[in-house]
Amino acid sequence: MRTPHPWPRALGCVAVTLAALLVAAPPASAAEDYQAEDGAVSQGGVFADHAGYTGRGYVDYLDVAGGFVQLYVTAATAGTVSLTYRYANGTTGDRSLDITVNGAPVASGLSFPPTGGWDTWKTTTVNATLKAGTNKVRATAATAGGGPNLDRLTVAEPIDTQPPTTPGAPTCSGVTANSLTLTWGAATDDTGVVAYDILHDTGKLAEAPGNTTSKQLTGLSPATEYRLSVRARDAAGNVSTRSPQVVCTTEPGSDSEPPTAPSGLAVSQVGTTSARLSWNASTDNVGVTAYEVRSGSNVYATVTGAPPPTGTTVTGLACDSSYSLTVVARDAAQNTSPPSTGVSFRTSPCSTDGGIPSGITTISTGWSIPWGTAFLPDGQSALVTERDTFRVYKVALDGTRTQVGTVPNAVSTGGEGGLMGVAVDPAWAANHYVYFMHTASEGNRIARMTYDGTGLSAYTVLVQGITKNTYHDGGRLAFGPDGYLYATTGDALNGNNAQDRNSLNGKILRMTTSGAPAPGNPWGTLVYSMGHRNPQGLAFDRNGRLWEAEFGNNLQDELNLITPGANYGWPTCEGACDVAGMTNPKATWPTSQASPSGIAIVRNVIYMAAQRGERLWRIPINGDADTVGTPAAYYVGTYGRLRTVTKVPGADQLWLSTTNADNAGRQPAGSDQIFRVTIS
Template identity: 65%
Template sequence: MKRDRVLVWGLSLALAAPLTGLTGGVARAATDYQAEDAHISQGTVATNHTGYTGTGFVDYTNIKGSYVEFTVNAASAGTAAVTLRYANGTSTDRPMDISVGGTVVAPAVSFPATADWNTWATRTLTVPLTAGSDKIRATATTADGGPNLDRISVDAATDTQAPTRPGRPGCSDIGENGLTLGWGASTDNVGVTAYDIYEHGNKIGEAPGSSTSKTLTGLTPNTTYNLTVIARDAAGNTSQASPVVDCTTKPSSDTTPPTAPGILSTADITSNTVDLGWGASTDDRAVVGYDIRSDTTVYKTVTSGTSTTLTGLACNSPYTLNVVARDAAGNVSQPSNTVTFTTKACATDGGVPSSIATLSSGWTIPWGTYWLPDGQSALVTERDDFRVWKLTKSGTRTQVGTVPNAVTTNGEGGLLGVAVDPKWDTNHYVYFMHTASEGNRVVRMTYDGTQLTDYKILLQGIKKNRYHNGGRLAFGPDGYLYVSTGEAQTPDLAQDKNSLNGKILRMTTDGKPAPGNPFGTYVYSLGHRNPQGLAFDRNGRLWEAEFGNSSKDELNLIKPGANYGWPTCEGSCSVAGMTNPKATWNVSEASPSGIAVVRNVIYMASLRGERLWRIPINGDNESVGTPTAYYVGTYGRLRTVTKVPGADQLWLSTTNCDNNGGAADGSDKIFKVTIS
C-alpha cells in the first residue's frame, strides 16, 4: 500500500573496498547510498518487507513525478556505473527517469516485476558526473509510481589522497578589526578546492582553492588570534593543519569607554535563577553588550536590552554581581553598583557539591583519570608529556611509566584517555588512546601495579589533526570499551559510517568490533564533532559531552546507530534522521570535557566556561532538569571529572597549562569534591 508524502533528509555512505592497481590516490570504488537517507518526495521509508539493506527502503507514492534524489560525490568529472536495487511485486513495469543535476540522462528506464515485494533485483546504467557533488534523481514516469527502492551503488573514481599541508601562514594589513592571512599553497593529486581557516580549533572562514590569502573581518581590537589553515579537495579529503601563526590586531582608535550602567537591581530569586535589571549606558559610538559579572568573571553577556534572567546558579549559595557595558572597541565601562543575594534552598534529590579541597598539585595537563578495581587509587595521564601516574585517595602520586609512540599536535592531541580492564585483577590490562605519527591509536598495555609494559596496538586508522581528536575511553556495563573520536577538523567524516572519526566506537578488549554494533563495524554512533565526555548512568545508558564550533555545546544520550547531526546540526535542529541533544550551552559557558554521574546527576567539567555543571537526570526518563553551575571562574579550565568509587565524591582536574590556559608547567591541580 502506498502512503502520503514524506520528506526525509540525510546521506549515508558505505564504501566497498577500492580496486587495487591504481596510483595517484584515485581508485575505483563502489559507493552505496541508502534510499531511506536520501531526499524523498511523495514516498515514505518502509520496513514491511524483507531483504532490504540499511534501515529500510523507499515506498514510492502511486503518482507520476514521485522521486528519490541522492547526493553523491565524484573525485573528477567522468562517467560512472549506477546500480539501483529495487523490488516490484506487481505485474506492471514501473519505469523511471534518471537525471543528474536536473538533466534526464536515462529516460523511462524499465523496472519490471520481481517475484514478489521481498525479492530484489538490480538495474545498472552509465551516467555522467561532474567533479564534486552531484544529485542523481530517480523519478516515476507513470501513475503507478516507482518500485520499492533500496539503494543505489555508484562506481566512480574515488579520490583517497589528501592535499599536502599548507605552508606557514603570515599576517599583513593588520588593522583594528581585521587582517589579511596568507599561506603557502597546498598541492593535491586532483586539485585543492578550498582552504578552511581555524582559530583555536573553531572554523572562522574559508577561501577558494585558487587563493592563498583571506581577509578576516569582524575581529576584536588588540586581540591575539591563533590561526591555522587546512586544505580541502573535492572528495572531502583534508590536509594536516598548517603551522600556527599568532596575529594581534591593532589597538582601537576608540579609547572612550561607555558610561557606567545605571542602578542594578534583583527580583524573583529562586534556587537557581535571578531576574536582573539596570539602567542603560551611553557611548560615543555604541554600546554593543553588557556583561553580568562576579568580580571579573563573566556569568552572562546581554547584547540587547537592559534586563535578563540569569540561570544556572547554584542553590543555597551567595552571589555578588555587577554589570559593565562594552563597546565595539572592547572598552569596558566602570561597573554598576553591586548586588548581593543568596539563592533559595537546594532540592534534596541527587545531592549537590558541598565542599571542594585540593587533593594533588604539580600537574601539567592531566587529561584522563580511571579508577583501579580496588577503589583506592586511579591512573592519570598527562597529555603532552605522555606520562602515566598512580594517584591514591590520600593524594600520593607515583609515576608508573610513559606511553611509547605518543606525539603531540601542538593543539589537542597527545596522550589522552585511559581505561582499566574490568578483569584487571587477573589480566592486568589497561588501555590508552594517544596520537601517533600516522593518526590516533587505541592501545593496550600491561600494568602490574608498579609499572607499564607490553605496548600493543588494538586500533589505528583514526585520523588526527591539530584539534578535534576526541580521546575519552570508558568501559560499559556490557564489558566492552567505548571510545570517543573527533572528526579531525574534517566535518564530513562525522557522517561517513565507514570512517572511525566523529564517532563513538565500541570494541572488544582484543581490538575487534564489539558484537551487536549497529553497522557491523566499530561504529556505535555517528555525527559527532569532538566528543570528550563519556559516562554511564544507573540504568546503563551512555551519556556524552561534545564541543560545538561557535554556537552550541551538547550533552547527548547515546543510542546505537543514532546520528547526532554534525556538521548538519550544531545543537538542536529539525532534520529527520538526526538526534537532538538533551541539553545545550553557549560555547562561552561550557566547552565541555569529562563527565561523571553521581546519584543520578551528571557533572560536566568545562574548559572555556571554567565551571562545573550539575545536570540532574529526570528519574529514569530520557530527559534532564535545569543545569546549574559551580566554581565559576574559581579554578580555571576544568578538564576531567570522575566519580570516586564507593563514595558520593568526585575528582576534578584542571588543565590550565594547555595552550589555551597558558599557565606555567606544574600549575594544574586535582580536587576532591564532596556531594551531599
C-alpha cells in the same frame, strides 16, 4: 511508509531473479549507468509506484537482511572506478548495504541514510577496483530492515579521497584596529586546492580562494587576540590538517573613551538556579554594543544588540548559594565601563534529590595537562595520564602520585592529540589489562598494556585507522556495564567523516577487550553511534544508559543520550535541529559557557567539566526518564579550565582536574591540579 507489495514471502532466499543480466559498455572516462531493475535481484522486486526513478523502475528490497541486487559491469582494463548508487529511503533509519566486487568486500555497511521520503532520491558513492572483463557488483542488505529502494548504479572515474597537504605557517601583517592581512604557504593536492579556511581557534573566521595564499581579514575587534591557522580543501571536500597557529593582536583603535557605568542595578525573580537583573542604560561617545553580567572578572551573561537590552535572566546559578554581581558596558572598540553598583542575593534552597557539591579540596598539584583518569577496582588509587608528556601515574586517594611508565609510540599533534583516555579492565585483578587512546605517527590508536601494580609493559595495538588532526581527536575511554570498551573519536576537522559510517572518525566505538567489534553493534563494525564532532565525556547512569558530552563548533555544545545506531547530526546539525533521522541533544550550552570535556554521574546527577566555560556543570537526570533538569554551574572562573571529572568508587565524591597548561590556558607546565569534590 514504503508502499507494501504483494510478493510471496515464501520465495525465500531468491524472492525475485530477473533474467536480464545485462552486460553494459565498458566504463571509460564518461559515466555509465546500470539500472538496478536490469540486474539479478534476490529477496526484492521491481516496482514503479514511487515517482522520480529512472529507467523502467527501481528495486524494492524485502525487509530482511541478505537480499541483494547484482549487476554485471565489463571493464576494458583493470583499475579503480567510483560506484554511485541512486536510492530512496523513506524511513527514519539507515538502510545500509554491503558492497562487494567479484565476491571481495568493497564497503561493509555502506551508509544509505534517510532521504526524507520514498519519492526523494539521493546518491551514495564508494571507490572500487575492477578487473579487466566482467565484474559482479553486488549490493546486499546489511540490516533486518532490508535495503533502500535502489534506482541505478553509475560507474565513473574514481572519487578523490586524498586531502591536500598542510598549508605553511601563517604570518600577520598590516594589522589595524579592525583588520589584518594573513599570509601562508600554499598547500598542494592531487586535483587542486579550491579553498582555504581561516580559523580562529577551531571556529571558521573566513575563506580564501585556492589560488591565493593571503587574505585580508576585516570586521575584527580592536585590541583583541586572534589565534589563526589555515586548512586547505579540494573539490571533493577533502580537508587538510590545519597549519601551525599564529597569534595576532589587533591595535587598540582610535576610540579610547569607555562607556559610562550602568546604574540602577536591581535583582528580582530569584529562583533555585536563576535570577532576573535589570539596570539603566549606559552612554558612549560612539555607542554601547554589549553589557556583561559579572562576578569579579567572571562573566555570567552577555547581552548584545543595537542598542543592547538593559535586562537579562541569569541562568545556570547554583542552588542555595550567595552571589554578588555587577554589570559593565562595552563599545565596539572593546572599551569597558567601570562596573555598576553591585547587587547581592541568595538562590532558593536545593532539591534534596541527587545532592550538590558541598566542598572542594586540592589533593595533587604540579601536573601538566592531566587528561584521563581511571580508578583501579579497589577504589584506593587511580591511573592518570598526562597528554603531552605521555606519562602515566598512579595516584592514591590522598593525592600521592608515582609514575608507573609511559605509553610507547605516543606523539603530540601540537593541539588536542597526544596521550588521552585511560581505562582499567573490569577483570584487572585477573588479567592486569589497562587501555589507552593516544596519537601515533599514522593516526590515533587504542592500545592495551599490562599494569601489574608497579609498572606498564606488553604494549599491544587494538585499533588503528582513526585519522588524527591537530584538533578534534576525541580520546575518551570507558567500560560499560556490559563489559565492553567504549571510545570517542573526533571528526579530525572533517565533518564528512562524522556521516561516513565506514570512517572511524566522528563516532563512538564499542569493542571487546581484543579490539574486535562488540556483539550487538548496530552495523557489525566498531561503530556504535555516528554524527559526532568532537565527543569527549562518557558516563553510564544507574540504568546502564550512556551519556556523552560533545564540543560544538561556534554555537552549541551538547549533552547527548547515546543509543546504538543513532545519528547525532554533525555537521548537518549543531545543537537541536529538525532533520529526519538525526537525534537531538538532551541539553545544550553556548560554547563560551561550556566547551565540555569529561562527565561523571553521582546520585543520578551528571557533572560536566567545562574548559572554556571554566566551571563544573551539574545536570540532574529526571528520575529514570530520558530528560534532564535545569543545569547549574559551580566554581565559575575559580580554578580555570576544567577537563576531567571522575566518580570516586564507593563514595559520593568526584576527582576534578584542570587543563590550564594547554595551548588555550597558556599557564606554565606544572600549573595543573587535581581536586576532590564532595557531594552531599
